[in-house]
Amino acid sequence: MISEAIKNTPRAIIPYITAGLPSLDETGEIISVLSSLGAAAIEIGIPFSDPMADGPVIQKASKMAIDAGFSLDDFFYHLNGWCASIHTPIIVMSYINPIMRRGIYKTMDRLKACGVSGLIVPDLPSDPRDIFDKANAIGLDLIRLVAPTTRTDRTRQILDQCMGFVYAVSVKGVTGTREHIPEGLRQQIKHIKSMTNLPVCVGFGVSKKGHVDDILTFADGVIVGSYLVEKIIGSPNPADAISTAFLSLIE
């Protein structure tokens, strides 16, 4: 479902937002805005106290959401409604500890039951076969990341255990806005695409319309996180703020 959505969206942008920023009700409003504006899929991050793959913006967003009282029970309660209210596929991103805390398989079942289409875990174990098998069995797309440092044999292993789309990390580094997209990205994407039929989407550092335009000439989609989350932080009207920001990217 995620791969079709990406393929069927001419300008496939996957926005990332932090759940519970500034509140779960407002997260719901943001999701509905993003869906109506034509997001290919929506990635919702479960805030974690120690997000080691994230830069300053997502770190701050996560802390704000947790300080505002984010809880997994409330999240799942809302998630059901969000998934039911839109046709856009919802992808949940979480560090492994929060989803492991109550049993990783149980949590995956619960995500699936809520109507979630995919799962991204930035700190999966190096050999996540069991988790992949479970995802495969229940029909939850386990979306895997391929980094600029990933060697070809490892890329092949990852692609064998990847569903939905391939998340190509554009830079060596953490998430966050950047001025330029790195040289060599086009080549890196070409290389990955030569090994898979899955859509390949680029994330980390995508922060302006020019980046989106460039990347979409060689990749199937882009993931935009920090740039959008930054607009939510401190905005009196997050849904409006994200609407303006997302429109500027998609037009």
Add this chain to the structure above:
Amino acid sequence: MKGYFGEFGGQYVPETLLPALEELEAAFAEACLDKKFQEEFDSYMKDYVGRPTPLTYAKRLSNHIGMNIWLKREDLNHTGAHKINNAIGQILLARRMGKNRIIAETGAGQHGVATATACALFGIECIVYMGSEDIKRQHVNVERMRLLGADVIPVTTGSATLKDAVSEAIRDWVTNVDNTYYLLGSAVGPHPYPIMVRHFQSIIGAEARQQILEEKGRLPDVIIACVGGGSNAIGMFSAFLDDPVELIGVEAYGRGDSENAASIAFGLPGVLHGAKSYLLQDKDGQILSTHSIAPGLDYPGVGPEHSWLASTGRVSYKLVDDRQALVAFFLLTRLEGIMPALESSHAIAYLDKYGQTHKGHTVIVNLSGRGDKDLHTVLGSDL
């Protein structure tokens, strides 16, 4: 499975770092087989660090407690703690790998000082991440690191303590992975760090075992060491795991049940900083903030091998609170003329309770560091 101790350990890291861990694992395995590398390490241990460190019989403390107490004097190492063993070992490895930029995290500052020292010794760029809270309470060590030429970067995110310094070091590593070596200071983190840190710290246990056999002609009944991440303890325990010797790790009980850093006693298995281990966390898997008077123990996790040793029962893990540690600091200072680090004071403190039921037993306590760095805290206490 590779890199696991039972269910604990592993490599839970961003994909970008996985090749770097594989490179490190290969370089470490190669170095272990290279006699020259071992000789080089041994020669620095002897001529630079000042090893072997003595095993001191603590006569007045022994009389006071009613046991035969031997102290493994890691406080007498160059830079004043066991951390230098690992810092020298890993920096030799980094040089072998051609890395010219070293990053490290530090809590109490002892690992930061050890790393800055090793970097000065070899003329290598050194960046140390340190929580801004720790910078306040360990100011002398910050000045030492800066004098040694290290760039100390305050970490203000999260609780601004050791765990946040580790996260920030990992973020730096992900960004500068090509030329950077992450010199992790405790037996935590993704494989191969826990086994590598144990390897370089195992010199503590190997020496102590030989020394007690030479002195007494027999093994001790029990060994006690403090456990934060657990590098001094695992270094000491590693030589005795197959012996009929009771092994006790002492965790920081801080101010009590709700404010401590005792991951094994109060934590549940989880993943932080690349490995699965006991972790202080809430019902949603958010990492809890911790407290210990000893900054080197103030960490919500513990090395995966300790989690395994706890689950098999080979090592028992006990609790000592802030006040008991302070009392032990004064006790050792007055009875033996040795000022222990507040971390090591936790191990000393447990003698009081243990001694009540084990009169006459022979014990080795790992005195992992000296207490000069803690004077400010000790003098500010109400004891």
